[in-house]
Amino acid sequence: MKTIEYYMSLPYRMEIIPDTEEGGFTAKFPDLPGCLTCSETVEGLLKNAEDAKKVWFTAALEDGIEITEPTEEPDISDYSGQFKLRMPKSLHRSLAIHAKKEGISMNQYCNYLLAMNDASYITKSAVH
Numbered sequence: 001m002k003t004i005e006y007y008m009s010l011p012y013r014m015e016i017i018p019d020t021e022e023g024g025f026t027a028k029f030p031d032l033p034g035c036l037t038c039s040e041t042v043e044g045l046l047k048n049a050e051d052a053k054k055v056w057f058t059a060a061l062e063d064g065i066e067i068t069e070p071t072e073e074p075d076i077s078d079y080s081g082q083f084k085l086r087m088p089k090s091l092h093r094s095l096a097i098h099a100k101k102e103g104i105s106m107n108q109y110c111n112y113l114l115a116m117n118d119a120s121y122i123t124k125s126a127v128h
Contacts (some may be wrong), residue, residue, distance in 0.1 A: 002067075007057045012070045014049055031070050032056050063127070 018036070022114045027049040028036040037052040039045040060067050087095075099109035 001033065004054060004057045004061065007067055008050075008054060010070050012053065013073065016045065027052070028058075031068055 012029045012031055015028050015030060017028070018024075024038055024040045025042060025045045026036060026038045027045050029049075032053065035052055035056040037045065037048040039048050057067065059065075095109060096106050099106040102109060103122060104112075
């Protein structure tokens with residue numbers, strides 16, 4: 001049986017999210033659903049994050065919840081920043097028209113749309 005100390009020693013990825021409206025910071029651990037904490041300072045956040053992980057692991061072990069070990073994220077150097085995408089001609093036309101209205105290239109416009117959708121996905125997954 002793995003212990004709290006074992007799980008605490010693993011390199012779980014922590015995301016720090018600044019609160020632009022009220023100040024302070026929130027930390028969450030993507031591999032530990034619902035494990036999050038907040039603080040007015042980054043220093044306080046780091047301490048609170050360790051405490052939150054310990055409490056999360058304790059509760060998970062007591063309740064028999066499976067604890068996943070950290071997932072490794074691929075290194076950014078594994079990606080070229082390019083991919084080819086086939087789409088219907090009507091979508092291509094629509095994207096080109098909207099990009100022109102914004103005064104940017106279609107590549108920039110598509111990057112914008114993808115980034116907005118990805119940010120929306122991240123925000124939604126943070127809530128669940």
